[in-house]
Amino acid sequence: METVSENKCFGGVQGVYRHRSDLCKCDMTFGVFLPERARHAPVPVLWYLSGLTCTHENAMTKAGAQQWAAERGLALVFPDTSPRGEGVADDEAYNLGQGAGFYVNATQNPWAENYQMWGYLAEELPRLLVDTFQIDEERQAICGHSMGGHGALTLAMACPGRFASVSALAPIANPSQSDWAKKAIHAYLGEDGDYWARHDATLALRTAGFDGPILVDQGTDDPFIEALMPQSLATAMAETRHPGAFRLQKGYDHSYFFVSTFMEDHVAFHAEALCG
Amino acid sequence: METVSENKCFGGVQGVYRHRSDLCKCDMTFGVFLPERARHAPVPVLWYLSGLTCTHENAMTKAGAQQWAAERGLALVFPDTSPRGEGVADDEAYNLGQGAGFYVNATQNPWAENYQMWGYLAEELPRLLVDTFQIDEERQAICGHSMGGHGALTLAMACPGRFASVSALAPIANPSQSDWAKKAIHAYLGEDGDYWARHDATLALRTAGFDGPILVDQGTDDPFIEALMPQSLATAMAETRHPGAFRLQKGYDHSYFFVSTFMEDHVAFHAEALCG
Numbered sequence: 001m002e003t004v005s006e007n008k009c010f011g012g013v014q015g016v017y018r019h020r021s022d023l024c025k026c027d028m029t030f031g032v033f034l035p036e037r038a039r040h041a042p043v044p045v046l047w048y049l050s051g052l053t054c055t056h057e058n059a060m061t062k063a064g065a066q067q068w069a070a071e072r073g074l075a076l077v078f079p080d081t082s083p084r085g086e087g088v089a090d091d092e093a094y095n096l097g098q099g100a101g102f103y104v105n106a107t108q109n110p111w112a113e114n115y116q117m118w119g120y121l122a123e124e125l126p127r128l129l130v131d132t133f134q135i136d137e138e139r140q141a142i143c144g145h146s147m148g149g150h151g152a153l154t155l156a157m158a159c160p161g162r163f164a165s166v167s168a169l170a171p172i173a174n175p176s177q178s179d180w181a182k183k184a185i186h187a188y189l190g191e192d193g194d195y196w197a198r199h200d201a202t203l204a205l206r207t208a209g210f211d212g213p214i215l216v217d218q219g220t221d222d223p224f225i226e227a228l229m230p231q232s233l234a235t236a237m238a239e240t241r242h243p244g245a246f247r248l249q250k251g252y253d254h255s256y257f258f259v260s261t262f263m264e265d266h267v268a269f270h271a272e273a274l275c276g
Numbered sequence: 277m278e279t280v281s282e283n284k285c286f287g288g289v290q291g292v293y294r295h296r297s298d299l300c301k302c303d304m305t306f307g308v309f310l311p312e313r314a315r316h317a318p319v320p321v322l323w324y325l326s327g328l329t330c331t332h333e334n335a336m337t338k339a340g341a342q343q344w345a346a347e348r349g350l351a352l353v354f355p356d357t358s359p360r361g362e363g364v365a366d367d368e369a370y371n372l373g374q375g376a377g378f379y380v381n382a383t384q385n386p387w388a389e390n391y392q393m394w395g396y397l398a399e400e401l402p403r404l405l406v407d408t409f410q411i412d413e414e415r416q417a418i419c420g421h422s423m424g425g426h427g428a429l430t431l432a433m434a435c436p437g438r439f440a441s442v443s444a445l446a447p448i449a450n451p452s453q454s455d456w457a458k459k460a461i462h463a464y465l466g467e468d469g470d471y472w473a474r475h476d477a478t479l480a481l482r483t484a485g486f487d488g489p490i491l492v493d494q495g496t497d498d499p500f501i502e503a504l505m506p507q508s509l510a511t512a513m514a515e516t517r518h519p520g521a522f523r524l525q526k527g528y529d530h531s532y533f534f535v536s537t538f539m540e541d542h543v544a545f546h547a548e549a550l551c552g
Contacts, residue, residue, distance in 0.1 A: 008497070009533035061532065064340045067540075221284070256337065257285035264343075 031078035044139035051146030068267035103151030153201035165273035174232035214244035219252030307354035320415035327422030344543035379427030429477035441549035450508035490520035495528030
């Protein structure tokens, strides 16, 4: 593993690292924020999964999460959103290929060779992090924005006992019912696969469920709201009586100005679940 | 004036606007954050001047200032760092030309035609802002990072009564004594000009002074520290018995991870001077 950069930040260290991924068969870059207290003992960790077109860097520089993580003593992990590199398949569309891994293990060509983001985030990267940094494997939580909200919710529901809490900002909430969201998932997994119960947060909540609280924020002026289908997830949360909150935030859109506005709430929500 | 974008952010609005500058003879872009209370009455304003290679956008997305400005009811202004465009002179060096206006009125060719950033920030842009937004002309403060710290300090000292307070993060503190910093200023103003008392913060403090508090933060691991010459400004502040603080922050570098870590302190410092 190679250190790309390390910067002191809110008393801790914001690092960027690169390693060879066995599953994605390419070099992968990720960010890790370690609060000051990680110098002495393992700390709880909050994963942040990003949205379409993002790399590891967007949330790391724009969400403002480090200040709250430092205050609460949490580590943060910022993975990339897809495999990358010259030999990695890509597409001109912004919502397919590099920057748009959709947090699945692709089974279709040309994607199957590298696009194994589900396994990368469920297995390979957690193992590397726990082996390398002062991170407490027993205290993990996960959040995400947009496509990353989809990833956070579906991973949390598919890994019982792994995450104490899950949250999402403007997640892709019900992709099996959204023509826009189906496009990439069909490309990666085929049109006839039996995978929606795992890769659709609304369906996963109704079937697998989740053993912890859920927080969802959605801006009312989000230009993607029709494709995101937040109402499906809100309905599922209400009908399953799931502990947590689904919040509609008046006037906010899909940008990092929206994300950063509510980041303090999300970090506090996870800190409560992780640290009591 | 054209609206480039407006995003709701911490209850207020982060806008980006473009206008034709008479002084710079090109289109100029700037960001303005207006807190919620600016919907009802004029609010105090904090100017943020950025460093080399930055546009209006860097601090707006990475410094995290909006949350504290929203809490305190301050507007924020994020000007660009130079004139820009196809017809505007430029240089391959990162510290000369577009992105590197150094907050002076250039007198030398080919820069004099457009590089009038001093007048733009001292006169043209404030007039436009006060005429357009709910900004209280009588309550202004200014801060900046690196080259923008140089700009903030020198503008504040040259405009008595304009700014209630001034602060800087890792400012270019004594350019007349720094070979690195002199290069661009010599290109813009000539090598023999009598301008250092205005465009060197250390000299300006010793001659013009400033009628308000000064806050300076400097990371001890800043790779540019030799060229920035913070010790000159610290000495001048101490010798002139100037109210304020010069702080050395252990382990921090020159990045926005440093800036964002101390942004809350800077906004609070200015809010105290502006609002009591």
